[in-house]
Amino acid sequence: MKIDIISEKVTRRLSPNDKVKMIIERVKGKSILVLEERLKPEEQAELIKETMLEIDFKEFNGIEVITFNGEKKGGKITVVAPSDIVAVTKEGDFISLMYVAGCTK
């Protein structure tokens, strides 16, 4: 398991489709992604649709996704993680990533 922090400079260059593909590819590779942007609702819906197509009912069973708005302009992030490895929760201004008990990956 690893954490990839991806600058907005990278995602800005990608089309919405390519951005979703990049996210899925990395999450399927067991990465937790921290994007320096808040994914738009349409992009999140597309991400869920693509996730449903990629679920293999063995190694990859979906994603956890959460968005976060900071106080300052540009202070926005999106966290996407494989649901088989971590559970992501948001409470107030805190995002928590919890290792899923019993996971051996």
Place this chain on the structure above:
Amino acid sequence: MLDKISRMLKKRQSLVLGVYGAPNAGKTTLANRISLDFLGVEIGTVSPIPHETRKATIARQVNIRFNGKGVNVDLVDMPGIASKVDYRDFMKYGLNEEEAVERAKEATRGVIEAIQWLDNIDLALTVFDATKVPFDQVNLIILGNLKAKRIPTILVANKIDLPEARPELIRESFPGYKVVCVSALRGDNMEELYKAIAESC
């Protein structure tokens, strides 16, 4: 937002009313209640196992009435939207592995179908399980997409018959929305929901 519904209804004889929400929020129970009240029949099967509704189910020409005002809708009970579908979760309810995987496959197709329906509805009822924290990302995604597509929505705080229900959290979390608190199971406060829909015409 409800003004937009009103303008739409004046132009059209019927509209497409989509029932959205996370799995097990009570969407089918609500759709059944509406259908039973105005058509006399239920439209779907309810189960404690998540993703019981795996295909969109339509009840056509439902005339929702309140105080003499009415609106014709095609009521669409959507599959629950989720970002993960783990077949092992279904095995906890007694399904064997083969049954669980098949259900999971159907559930993933249902999620896609529910998202695709967003392009074809005129009004949404977004159903929340009032016993759970409302700030779930799935709810945010549903509401964000409805807003982006300029589709008006009424938030339905369901399961208020349960002692642990906290519908006030839904009002606090989404202050810009019309929130109606109901128990679809018992039929509590359904009149207020029908009023919210019918009075807009």
